[in-house]
Amino acid sequence: MTGRTLYRKLVDSHTVTRLDEQNVLLFCDLHLMNEYTSPQAFAGLHEQGRGVPMPAQNVSTVSHVIPTAPAEPTGHRIIRNPAAALQASNLRRNCVRHAIPLFDTDDALQGIEHIIAPEHGMIRPGMVVLCGDSHTTTYGALGALGFGIGTSEVEHVLATQTLVYRTAQDMRIRVDGRLPLGTTSKDLILMIISRISAQGARGHAVEFCGSAIDALSIEARFTLCNMAVEAGARGALIAPDQAAIDYVLARAPDIVGELRERALAHWARLASDDDAVFHAEHRFDASEVAPYVTWGTSPDQAMPVTGSVPAAEGAQRLSTEQALRYTGLAAGMPLEGLKVDHVFIGSCTNARIEDLRAVAKVVEGRRVAPGLRAMVVPGSGAVKAQAEAEGIARILIDAGFEWRQPGCSMCLAMNDDILAPGQRCASTTNRNFEGRQGRGAITHLMSPAMAAAAAIAGHITDVRKWNIASSESAA
Amino acid sequence: MTELKHRIEGIAAPLPIANLDTDQIMPKQFLHGIDKAGLDRGVLWDHRFTGDGRLKPDFVLNQPAYAGTRILLAGPNFGCGSSREHAVWGLQQFGIQAVIASAYGEIFYSNAMNNRLLAVLLAEEEVQALLDESRLGATPLRLVIDVARMTVESPAHRFAFTMGARHRTMFMQGLDMIGASLGHQRAIEAFAARHWEAQPWLKDVAGRTKARLDAQASTRAAG
Numbered sequence: 001m002t003g004r005t006l007y008r009k010l011v012d013s014h015t016v017t018r019l020d021e022q023n024v025l026l027f028c029d030l031h032l033m034n035e036y037t038s039p040q041a042f043a044g045l046h047e048q049g050r051g052v053p054m055p056a057q058n059v060s061t062v063s064h065v066i067p068t069a070p071a072e073p074t075g076h077r078i079i080r081n082p083a084a085a086l087q088a089s090n091l092r093r094n095c096v097r098h099a100i101p102l103f104d105t106d107d108a109l110q111g112i113e114h115i116i117a118p119e120h121g122m123i124r125p126g127m128v129v130l131c132g133d134s135h136t137t138t139y140g141a142l143g144a145l146g147f148g149i150g151t152s153e154v155e156h157v158l159a160t161q162t163l164v165y166r167t168a169q170d171m172r173i174r175v176d177g178r179l180p181l182g183t184t185s186k187d188l189i190l191m192i193i194s195r196i197s198a199q200g201a202r203g204h205a206v207e208f209c210g211s212a213i214d215a216l217s218i219e220a221r222f223t224l225c226n227m228a229v230e231a232g233a234r235g236a237l238i239a240p241d242q243a244a245i246d247y248v249l250a251r252a253p254d255i256v257g258e259l260r261e262r263a264l265a266h267w268a269r270l271a272s273d274d275d276a277v278f279h280a281e282h283r284f285d286a287s288e289v290a291p292y293v294t295w296g297t298s299p300d301q302a303m304p305v306t307g308s309v310p311a312a313e314g315a316q317r318l319s320t321e322q323a324l325r326y327t328g329l330a331a332g333m334p335l336e337g338l339k340v341d342h343v344f345i346g347s348c349t350n351a352r353i354e355d356l357r358a359v360a361k362v363v364e365g366r367r368v369a370p371g372l373r374a375m376v377v378p379g380s381g382a383v384k385a386q387a388e389a390e391g392i393a394r395i396l397i398d399a400g401f402e403w404r405q406p407g408c409s410m411c412l413a414m415n416d417d418i419l420a421p422g423q424r425c426a427s428t429t430n431r432n433f434e435g436r437q438g439r440g441a442i443t444h445l446m447s448p449a450m451a452a453a454a455a456i457a458g459h460i461t462d463v464r465k466w467n468i469a470s471s472e473s474a475a
Numbered sequence: 476m477t478e479l480k481h482r483i484e485g486i487a488a489p490l491p492i493a494n495l496d497t498d499q500i501m502p503k504q505f506l507h508g509i510d511k512a513g514l515d516r517g518v519l520w521d522h523r524f525t526g527d528g529r530l531k532p533d534f535v536l537n538q539p540a541y542a543g544t545r546i547l548l549a550g551p552n553f554g555c556g557s558s559r560e561h562a563v564w565g566l567q568q569f570g571i572q573a574v575i576a577s578a579y580g581e582i583f584y585s586n587a588m589n590n591r592l593l594a595v596l597l598a599e600e601e602v603q604a605l606l607d608e609s610r611l612g613a614t615p616l617r618l619v620i621d622v623a624r625m626t627v628e629s630p631a632h633r634f635a636f637t638m639g640a641r642h643r644t645m646f647m648q649g650l651d652m653i654g655a656s657l658g659h660q661r662a663i664e665a666f667a668a669r670h671w672e673a674q675p676w677l678k679d680v681a682g683r684t685k686a687r688l689d690a691q692a693s694t695r696a697a698g
Contacts, residue, residue, distance in 0.1 A: 016666040017659055022639050025659055027666055029677045037558060039509035050653065053660075054667070056682025065507065083507035090509045101685030109688060122684050124676060134558045134582060150560040150586035152652075160656045162663055166585075166639070198494050199552040199578055232555065234581050254683060255676050263676050298494045319493045412557070414503045421526055431556060433498045435521050 003273025005170045006237050007205040010145040010270075014128045016162055026165040029127040029144075031157045032113045033060040033100075035087040036414065037132030041155035042094040052098040054161045059122065060095050061103040062088045063112050064414045068377050068404040077105045077405060084415065098158075111380025111406040114138045114226065114348035119382055121251030125240040125267045130157055135348050135430065137229045141221035142248060143240030143270045145205070148229065168234040169279040171204035172272075175212040177286035182464035184358070185220035186350060186428070186447040188212070188284075189227040190292035190302045196282060198300040202232030204280060207272060212286035213238060218247040219354040226349045227430050230299040239271040291463055293335050294432045294445040296323030301432070302445065305462045309333045326434050327442045328422075335460050338444075342425040343374040343455035344437070345401075345448055347411035350428035351379030353386050355448040360392040361468050362452035368400035369458030375402045375417070377409040401455070413437050426454035481623040481647050483572045483593060485545030487616045488535045489609045495549060496556035497583060501565045514565035540615050548605055548616070549576040554583025554594075563590050573620050575627065577602050588642045591649060595620060595627060601634045608632065622646055 004012070016025040033041075038060070045052070052058065065084035071077055079085040088105055095102040103110045109120070114135055117123050125143035129136060132154045139146035149163065157163055179188060193200070206228050208221075216224065221238055228236035238244070245267060249255060255263050290304035301323055303310070311331035312320035324330065329338075345351070345359055356378065368374045376396050378384040384406055387393050393403050410417040411429040413436070419425055421440030428451050429436075432443040444460060453463040505517030522534050530537050536544060547553075547566075553576040554562060563586045566574070573593035587594040597605075608631050609616035619628045622643060627634045644650065656663075671678040 014670075016663050020639075020641055023641055025656060025663070027663070027670060030681055036506050037560070040511055040560075043510060048653070050657075056679035059681035059685065081507070087507060087509055101681050103685075108692060120684050120688060122680050124680065126674065127677060132558055132560075134556065148558040148582050150558055150563075150582055150589060152560060152586065152589035156653050156656060159653045160660070160663060161667070162656060162659075164652060164656065198555060202552070202578060202581065232552065232581065252676070253687070259676060263674075266674060318491070322492070412498070412503055414506060431496070431498070433496045433556060435502060436498050439502075439521055439526060 002277065003275035005272040005276040005278065006143070006207055006239055006270060007145065007168070007170055007235065010126065010128065011167055013126065019164060022166050024165055024167065026128060026163045028130045028157050028161055028163060029057060030117070030122060030129045031058045032117055032129070032131035032133070032136070033058065033091070033154065034064050034113055034133060035062050035091040036064050037151050038094070038154055039087060039090050041151045041158060044155045045158055050159045052100065052158045055099045056101070057161055058100045058158070059102070059117070060091055060100055061110060061113050061116060062091060062105045064408045064412065066105055066110070066407040067415050068407045068409045068417055071405060079105065081416070107381070109381045111383065112348045112351065112408055115352060115379030115383065118142065118222065119251065119380060121248060124248055124252065125244060125270050130163060134229050135226050137233060137236040138222050138226040138348060140225035140228070140236035141218055141238055142244050143237065143267070145235050145237065147235045168205040169203050170277070171201055171206045171280040171282070172278040173206055173208050173282045173284070174210040175208065175284045175286050176210040177212055178215065179212060179286045179289055182449070182468070183289045183291055184447045184449065185216050185224040187289050187292045188286065189224050190294070190299070190445065191289050192284060193227065193231045193300045194292070194302040195284070196231055198230060198298045199232040201228060204233055205235035205237065206233045207237045207239070209239065214241065217354060218243055219352045222352065223349055227299070230430060240267050291447060291450050293450065293460060294443070295327065295329060295335060296320065297326050297432055297434045298323065299430065299432060299445060303335070305335050305450065305460060307335055309335070336462055338460045339424065340426045340444070340454050340459060341372060341423045342419060343372065343451050344410045344425055344427040344429065345375065345451050346377030346379065346409050347429040348379065348408070349430040350448050351377060351383065353383050355428065356383065356387045356392050357390070358449045359452040360395045362449050362463065362466060363399045363401070363456065364395050366399055366456045368455050372455060372458055373402070374400065374455040375404055375410065377404045377417070378406050380406050410437050426451045426460060480591065481621065483545060483620040485617060486541060486543060487546035487548045487575070487605070487609065487618045488541050488544040489548045489606050490535065491548070491550045491606050493550040494552045494555050497554055497559050497562040497580070498556055500554065500562040501559060505565070506559060506561055511564045514561055515568035518565045518569040543570065545570060545572045546618055546620070547571055547574045548602065548609060549574050551576060551578045551599065553579050554587070555580035558582045560586045560590070563587050563592050567592050575602060575605065588645055589652065591646050593620065593622065593646055595636050596638070597627065597634055597636055604632055605629055
């Protein structure tokens with residue numbers, strides 16, 4: 001028997017039964033839900049009179065529609081949009097009915113699903129994690145296979161704790177070398193997506209490996225795996241190493257004693273075999289990474305901040321023309337110096353404590369540029385509390401940033417955090433799609449430190465010139 | 476029971492935009508429902524309407540000749556991005572029965588199949604040939620998609636496509652997927668028992684974690 005990839009091992013270890021040549025019935029260890037992709041799933045379940053047989057393998061949070069304005073004097077978070085409020089109350093009703101744990105609007109630990117699940121030890125190596133949200137690939141950072149599903153599939157998971165799953169092809173992306181000072185895993189993944197394209201990993205589960213990956217902190221790995229879906233990946237994995245195991249054990253007080261030994265033995269096997277065959281491979285040199293910024297309307301339309309907007313030519317002519325028309329840029333324009341109206345720091349990609357520390361390092365003792373609106377939306381209640389305890393919140397507030405409540409917020413602008421037409425935003429999020437942050441609004445994706453520097457400068461700027469040590473490469 | 480469905484025939488509207496993501500197919504302001512109603516309104520909203528809500532007459536789906544469009548002739552990586560199934564529900568409510576593209580966002584593809592919105596995969600050159608034929612014609616291109624024979628026919632071309640046997644059956648016969656999987660209920664329970672025996676740390680993680688966090692919160696509140 002030839003060797004297996006980590007991806008195959010995870011699929012095999014969760015296969016209840018093979019349905020046909022392409023599809024298996026895949027067991028789901030943890031199913032996350034939010035208020036906007038689950039309601040029709042519960043409704044379908046109820047129409048058919050079906051139940052949820054394994055509720056404790058499921059968890060919900062109100063994340064997408066929740067406003068992030070500072071809390072009311074009462075301490076309560078009120079959703080003023082009646083339709084959004086109904087989505088939240090409907091989720092509560094569904095979770096109560098089926099005994100599914102819920103991080104409700106007023107829960108002090110509420111936050112973005114992909115931030116709260118790992119930070120409280122709910123993601124463990126070797127798991128299969130599903131969620132009605134495409135950024136579920138995040139969990140590969142801990143050696144768990146995660147991927148997004150649709151609402152019909154949410155209903156299927158609720159009813160059966162399984163998914164009818166078409167297996168993917170294996171891709172390996174090796175990154176060796178050291179990330180240069182001033183660059184992060186956000187810059188790395190933007191570089192990778194720009195080189196392999198927005199559909200470069202379509203149909204594949206990607207395993208990241210190499211010395212540059214090994215050197216990343218766990219939070220930096222979350223960012224990397226999170227955005228693998230922007231290259232079309234059906235999953236992203238990093239074999240769990242000591243750093244991943246330490247991260248999990250520090251958050252999983254139930255894994256102790258003999259259980260801990262058994263878990264460690266199990267997790268040690270979570271790696272691709274030496275003779276495993278990948279259908280596709282890419283190699284990158286980390287030393288080529290620079291602070292990356294998107295210039296277009298697809299995450300693969302990105303380049304180093306020192307670059308100039310490309311001309312519309314060759315096979316990409318039409319899509320480049322279209323993107324430039326939307327972003328209001330012209331071929332040859334330098335990205336550096338491009339004025340921004342708004343800075344958004346948040347999202348499941350970059351709203352963890354390390355991200356906020358990197359922002360504070362840039363911002364400390366400085367002021368947000370006049371006329372610019374800068375927001376920080378921490379990823380969860382726990383991240384927010386920690387940033388406040390560390391003095392990060394104070395630094396940001398003193399610099400003129402809005403310090404807000406947790407949620408998905410302006411990443412997709414489903415709540416009231418939305419940009420006006422023509423506004424240009426430096427954003428730590430994951431998608432620069434047309435209209436994503438508001439109709440006619442223009443998104444430039446970048447790292448937290450780069451977004452912070454843009455907030456101070458008032459325009460896109462190269463954070464490497466600011467002489468600030470990168471927290472990630474210092475690790 | 477669901478009807479047998481194997482042929483889609485009608486006007487195909489050219490929409491040759493690469494990476495047309497589900498945010499564009501169904502924008503955020505239409506995602507606030509707890510049911511599936513009214514999503515036809517939101518389909519490709521920013522493409523169909525100006526900022527102040529006026530119809531954009533040039534957009535293909537707004538042209539009178541394309542009223543009743545059943546098929547979208549789309550660019551590569553159609554439906555990439557967000558997992559929102561609202562995109563599929565909206566397209567169907569709008570009257571779209573099939574999309575033809577050289578590649579799809581993976582979650583969109585599954586969502587389409589689960590709702591019997593036919594997502595036909597053709598080679599890039601074949602999609603281009605149909606787009607060219609559409610552009611040169613005096614009237615909108617009409618296509619016939621036969622799922623039983625797995626062909627797409629235009630006046631000038633006939634292309635074969637492939638799809639998984641499972642997806643083909645799902646499209647033609649409809650299939651209560653959950654009902655079928657519940658047929659494996661005993662196997663699922665047996666699997667879970669073995670799985671948790673081998674890896675007890677995977678059992679009830681969400682339930683146990685939330686209970687632990689709630690207990691900590693109430694201790695803190697009490698202290």
